[in-house]
Amino acid sequence: MILRRLPGLQILTMMILDLITKGKKPRPKTQAEIEEEKFISAVNALKTLQAPPGGCISIDLEELREVIIASREQCKGLVRRNGG
Known part of the structure; x- marks a missing residue:
């Protein structure tokens, strides 16, 4: 992203x-937005959730059951x- 390479431009953009x-x-x-945030928080709380770059998601089924x-x-x- 261009803004990351040009910090001055990023600051100017934020000021504007x-x-x-x-x-x-x-x-x-x-x-719906509130429920989505709760769902995302719940998913992020799962310790064994893995999402590798390939796009597949895996989780320990025992943790999910618990x-x-x-x-x-x-x-x-x-x-x-x-x-x-």
Whole structure:
């Protein structure tokens, strides 16, 4: 990227963007954006997740199973059974 090779240009660009956006309120996040951020945080928390340059993703299935079981246990109080 050109901006990385020219730090002065990068600073100038940041200053211009700052002037353009000054006084504007940031747009509130949508529910979909919030859920996406939570999902990305959860995926990043997995210790054995690997994504090599080839594009395949692998994870230790036992770790994934443990995370799912722990999440279920944590959320049991949110669900009420009807009937029996």
